[in-house]
Amino acid sequence: MKTMRICASFCALALAIAGCGDDDDTTLVPDGGAADASTDATTMVDAGAPAEHLAQTDLYSNFAARTINPALIEYIPAHALWSDGALKRRWMSLPAGAKIDTSDMNHWRFPIGTRFYKEFAAPGGNGIYETRLIEVTGVDEFRMVSFVWNAAQTDAMATPDGALNVNGSQHDAPSSADCRTCHRGEPGRILGFSAMQLSSPGMGGSSLLSTLTAQNKLSNAPASSAGYPVPGNATESAAIGYLHANCGHCHNPDTPVYNQTQMVLRYDITATTVATTNVYTTAVGQALMSASYTSNPAHAAETRITPGNHMLSAIWVRMNARGNNDQMPPQPFTELPDDAATGGGLAKVAAWIDSLTP
Ligand code: HEC
Ligand code: HEC
Structure with missing residues (x-):
């Protein structure tokens, strides 16, 4: 039955997307x-x-x-x-x-x-x-x-x-x-070339956002030369940025996944403090909606993010699961979303959750 559940949700997602036309x-x-x-x-x-x-x-x-x-x-x-x-x-x-x-x-x-x-x-x-x-x-x-x-x-x-x-x-x-x-999780389809993603110092030292602005390649200039980096200290911004890049393309209001979870892991540039980011407001201390997941007694004590305890935080537990219906991203993706390209996603998310005051 569990296998059916994940297929039901993932395939429904794929179908919903395919059906958009x-x-x-x-x-x-x-x-x-x-x-x-x-x-x-x-x-x-x-x-x-x-x-x-x-x-x-x-x-x-x-x-x-x-x-x-x-x-x-x-x-x-x-x-x-x-x-x-x-x-x-x-x-x-x-x-x-x-x-x-x-x-x-x-x-x-x-x-x-x-x-x-x-x-x-x-x-x-x-x-x-x-x-x-x-x-x-x-x-x-x-x-x-x-x-x-x-x-x-x-x-x-x-x-x-x-x-x-x-x-x-x-x-x-x-x-x-x-x-x-x-x-499909972004109306313009491009996920990694955005105001936030280009706000950090880039390959040439200055941010690509500044370079594109100087070259007059943006219809509207950024509000300030600082751009739109993810807010917070190094621990906070690394985790929130990781969740945006690895989970936010499904977990945002423009996708069918939103109806199932109403959890938003996409970072919106309007949030200039950690406490106003989507992940903070829709995950920290928030109960899980996925009843079939919490019906397993092993997960009963979890919330989406339990401050101070990544082992009781479904966001971390499901990232760390593989080969079953709990894993995030869901099947058919096989590898842990934790390789060198992410700079160690599991550790980044755990460090942030553990730094939150219970
Ligand atoms: C698991 C989700 C996922 C799948 C499947 C996926 N992509 Fe992406 N792709 C991303 C994300 C997230 C980024 C931005 C982050 C990065 O580049 O590391 C990206 C970046 C890109 C980029 C650079 C422009 C951009 O959007 O940032 C191209 C080109 C691209 N993908 C093409 C494809 C093509 C073509 C396929 C299918 C053959 C594909 N991707 C499948 C998630 C995905
Ligand atoms: C390909 C789309 C997709 C990606 C990418 C994805 N998810 Fe999900 N996620 C889903 C779907 C669909 C559900 C609802 C079904 C379920 O709970 O299995 C879900 C549910 C969840 C839930 C349960 C929420 C609740 O209230 O019960 C958590 C936690 C979660 N995802 C975390 C993550 C994390 C962390 C990542 C990135 C590492 C991620 N997801 C990436 C599709 C995705």
Whole structure:
């Protein structure tokens, strides 16, 4: 019965998302995996047709030499999603002269033609697994697909069905339907390139938010040059930022998950103190809604966050669970959301909870 429960909730989520029909992430892609593998990777597609090979996109200025297009913006979000130990790089391609719509500073929208790329590589220079693309193809229309690299690293092909154990590794590339499960949690679909995520000192020393403002790439400038970092001391901001990046794309009012929990782990930039963040107001000292979880006597004493005790806090206990219906993120995700990309998510969340006064 327990297995049924999680499937009921997770699958209902996936179905609810798939049923929305407001955006179109898969139909732009030719039938999954059916493209002719012998196609010359350097052949450019017709104008407007979706790229089937990564070499046909604007990520590289020289694909054979693996030279990244210098017109692209490389960035690192302040708080990253777990990645099963893979190394990640991210780039953004903004159409020339276009601006990001920041009129709602809390939810950025990107002009048609914008592309985001995220690369997942094996540690130790042992090859790229996949490069993910989100392209804004129309008004509220997006293409989301993974380009999976071959073992020889000579080509990466759009793979809308996803791929398990890429090139014999433990790394799985998600399907285009899977992309939507998470990216649907933000109206503009982009999760890690936001006012908060770009407010920390970035790759060049100053924050990318300041750089984009100076380059006149934002429709509305930030209220102050300090930007919108997560509030609190180092312990507090690390945990709240972690929960935003790893849980907030499902746990926010724009998703079907909200109806089941009314718990919000997404950080809204309007909160400038810890006590006014969504996670604080909807989780600290709050009773659980998930009756099937608390009906297990082992969890009866838990609240969402029990100040001073992470072992009695469902947020931490469910992050730390794997292979059962308790685990968060829910199945089918397999690894603990705790790898190097997150800087140790479990420890960050435990430290914050334990620092709260009971
Ligand atoms: C488990 C949830 C999840 C799934 C599944 C997922 N993503 Fe993401 N993705 C995120 C989060 C969270 C970020 C931002 C944090 C980061 O980059 O570490 C992100 C970042 C990205 C970025 C950089 C732009 C941005 O939104 O920040 C791209 C491109 C991307 N994902 C593409 C994809 C594609 C394509 C798929 C499916 C093949 C996919 N993702 C599946 C959660 C997910
Ligand atoms: C892919 C979407 C998704 C992601 C990502 C996700 N969750 Fe959930 N979460 C759900 C769903 C659906 C439920 C309701 C069903 C259940 O309780 O299993 C839920 C329920 C919960 C609950 C129970 C709330 C209550 O009141 O009973 C907690 C606690 C929780 N999640 C914590 C987390 C944490 C912490 C993370 C990040 C590490 C996370 N979730 C990431 C989908 C998600």
